Amino acid sequence: xxxxxxxxxxxxxxxxxxxxxxxxxxxxxxxxxxxxxxxxxxxxxxxxxxxxxxxxxxxxxxxxxxxxxxxxxxxxxxxxxxxxxxxxxxxxxxxxxxxxxxxxxxxxxxxxxxxxxxxxxxxxxxxxxxxxxxxxxxxxxxxxxxxxxxxxxxxxxxxxxxxxxxxxxxxxxxxxxxxxxxxxxxxxxxx
Amino acid sequence: xxxxxxxxxxxxxxxxxxxxxxxxxxxxxxxxxxxxxxxxxxxxxxxxxxxxxxxxxxxxxxxxxxxxxxxxxxxxxxxxxxxxxxxxxxxxxxxxxxxxxxxxxxxxxxxxxxxxxxxxxxxxxxxxxxxxxxxxxxxxxxxxxxxxxxxxxxxxxxxxxxxxxxxxxxxxxxxxxxxxxxxxxxxxxxx
Numbered sequence: 308x309x310x311x312x313x314x315x316x317x318x319x320x321x322x323x324x325x326x327x328x329x330x331x332x333x334x335x336x337x338x339x340x341x342x343x344x345x346x347x348x349x350x351x352x353x354x355x356x357x358x359x360x361x362x363x364x365x366x367x368x369x370x371x372x373x374x375x376x377x378x379x380x381x382x383x384x385x386x387x388x389x390x391x392x393x394x395x396x397x398x399x400x401x402x403x404x405x406x407x408x409x410x411x412x413x414x415x416x417x418x419x420x421x422x423x424x425x426x427x428x429x430x431x432x433x434x435x436x437x438x439x440x441x442x443x444x445x446x447x448x449x450x451x452x453x454x455x456x457x458x459x460x461x462x463x464x465x466x467x468x469x470x471x472x473x474x475x476x477x478x479x480x481x482x483x484x485x486x487x488x489x490x491x492x493x494x495x496x497x498x
Numbered sequence: 499x500x501x502x503x504x505x506x507x508x509x510x511x512x513x514x515x516x517x518x519x520x521x522x523x524x525x526x527x528x529x530x531x532x533x534x535x536x537x538x539x540x541x542x543x544x545x546x547x548x549x550x551x552x553x554x555x556x557x558x559x560x561x562x563x564x565x566x567x568x569x570x571x572x573x574x575x576x577x578x579x580x581x582x583x584x585x586x587x588x589x590x591x592x593x594x595x596x597x598x599x600x601x602x603x604x605x606x607x608x609x610x611x612x613x614x615x616x617x618x619x620x621x622x623x624x625x626x627x628x629x630x631x632x633x634x635x636x637x638x639x640x641x642x643x644x645x646x647x648x649x650x651x652x653x654x655x656x657x658x659x660x661x662x663x664x665x666x667x668x669x670x671x672x673x674x675x676x677x678x679x680x681x682x683x684x685x686x687x688x689x
Binding site for chain 2: 311312313315321322324325326327329331332334336337345346347348369370371372373374375376377378379417418419420421422423424425426427429430453455465468469471474475476477479480482483484486487490491
């Protein structure tokens with residue numbers, strides 16, 4: 308697919324926005340006849356986790372999101388710190404901080420790019436089996452995160468997505484991966 | 499959920515980046531004790547479409563994405579123009595422009611927010627049944643889009659997602675909605 312590849316010649320920082328940075332790239336077209344500019348976002352990688360309790364409930368978090376100015380229903384997740392490049396440890400940490408739940412059975416479900424047109428980052432999704440609450444949520448020290456827990460039987464999640472109650476693309480993608488995993492362990496997905 | 503709602507007091511344009519704009523918002527916390535700044539992105543809405551041929555193949559597009567600097571496997575889709583606020587018409591137009599395919603059976607599958615933490619926009623997904631190629635792809639006039647078509651039997655799509663060959667979150671979300679639709683028409687999703 309080399310004939311589709313652009314070659315980036317130059318990147319200029321346009322704005323440093325704390326959780327993301329905006330760059331203007333000058334890129335050479337595949338036929339090498341043309342240089343054009345494209346705005347892209349650099350972000351840290353993300354990790355998220357579908358925590359399932361011994362009773363078969365998924366532990367969701369409700370939180371306000373400043374992008375859409377709405378309260379969303381999401382699974383726990385967050386940014387992979389630079390010093391902490393392991394997405395599994397990030398998933399474990401975010402699960403505990405946002406919900407107070409712990410699991411000894413974290414299983415990798417899938418890796419995706421939330422928005423490859425504009426963003427360079429990836430998101431790794433994990434499944435946390437037998438998740439049990441052993442503490443209160445701790446949130447971030449600066450108080451940016453105000454979160455409520457919301458438990459949903461695993462069988463009801465698809466209905467919440469169908470209703471639009473769960474509308475976060477990264478979360479819906481996580482449940483697609485969970486479906487693949489369920490198919491695999493029941494042997495219907497070819498190896 | 500009013501107790502989780504922040505109230506935006508002020509929005510300042512930080513950077514106009516053509517397909518998105520960056521704003522710095524000053525928002526009042528739910529307990530009204532604190533004003534903090536958040537960077538958010540304003541984007542037009544998106545529409546995408548899963549085109550299925552009479553033979554049961556999904557029509558994918560391969561294209562270079564400047565966010566990840568990689569060639570991705572995606573379904574057709576694009577930005578809803580300001581003058582053209584109907585996502586269904588956008589899906590129909592992008593299907594035709596990117597692939598040359600037409601369908602008389604466009605079915606709404608679902609609406610999601612690609613990234614509510616940072617972005618304000620939504621994406622509507624459609625299914626295009628009996629899609630038939632009646633022209634060559636036309637692409638955009640400025641030559642930004644260089645696209646190759648790639649047909650995949652519908653039954654093989656989940657394997658491409660499991661492999662990571664399809665890794666675009668917005669595309670995986672579309673196939674989650676397709677699964678819901680398949681369950682609904684076979685009667686397994688409760689009304």
